Amino acid sequence: MHEKYGKGGARSLSILAIPPGPETSWLRPRLRGERAGGGKRGWGARSEPPGPPGSSSSGTPSSPLPPPGQAARGGRSGRRLATEVRVRPLRGDGLRTKMAERDGEEATVAEFHKKIKEAFEVFDHDSNNTVDVREIGTIMRSLGCCPSEGELHDLIAEVEDEEPTGYIRYEKFLPLMTEILLERRFRPVPEDVLLRAFEVLDSAKRGFLTKEELIKYMTEEGEPFSQEEMEEMLSAAIDPDTNAIHYRDYITMMVTDES
Secondary structure, eight states: HHHHHOTHHHHHHHHHSSSSSSTTHHHHHHHBBTTOOOOOOOOOSSOOOSSSTTOOTTOOOOOOOOOTTTTTOOHHHHHHHOOOOOOOHHHHHHHHHHHHHHHHHHHHHHHHHHHHHHHHHHHOOTSSSEEEGGGGGHHHHHHTOOHHHHHHHHHHHHOOOOOOSEEHHHHHHHHHHHHHHHTOSSSOHHHHHHHHHHHHOOTTTSSSSEHEEEEEEEEHHHSOOOOOOHHHHHHHBBTTTTOOOOOOHHHHHHHHHHH
C-alpha cells in the first residue's frame, strides 16, 4: 500500500472512498490534513464536524440574524423598545376598568335605592312619602342594619326637620340610608356570637328561654329594649305552643331573613 500510494496512500484511499456531496464536503479537506482556511495541519490534530447551519466553527450556535428591518434599531435600544411594547399597558385598559367600576357602583346604588323605597313604602300608610319616626328602626332592620338605640336617635336627628313633626320624609331618609348601606354600617351580630349570648342566658342548657326570662333579660340587662321593641321581638321569637323562645331556631330565622 505504501509503495503504491506513498505515505499518504491510506488517506488518499479514504478520500476516494468518500462519496462527494454537501453532507461529506467538510470531511474531505480534513482527511487531507488541510485547514478550513487553506494550508496544512497535522494529521493528529483533532477534527470536529461543523455544527448546524448558523453555528460557529467550534460547534457553538451563533446568534441568529435579526429579522429584516430590526438591525437598524440597534441592539440595546431595540431590546428596550421591544420590552416596552410588551410591558406597557394600553391606555384604553385603565379607562375601561374605571368605566366598569363606575357602572358597577351605579348598579349597586340603584339596587339600594329600590330596596330602601320598598321598605319605606311599607310604612308610608298615607302614601305621602313620610313615615312615623318610630318606624325608622324597623325599616333599618328590614334592610339588614342593626343600630343601637343611641345610634338610632342620632340618625333620626340627622333626617328630622328643623322643627320635629314626628315624621320622616323620604327625600331626607334616602341619601342617609344609601350611605349607610354603601359603608356597611350597623351590620348584624354574627350567628355564632348570638348563639353564645343566648347560651350564657340559658344557664340550665335547655335550648330555650321562657317568655318571662326573655323579657327580664331584654329590659333589665345591658341596653334595655323599649316596650315597642320588646313586643316586636316577642311576636317573632316566642313559640305560641310552648310560650318560650327556642333560640337556635330564632337565630337561624334571623340570619335567613337578613341574607
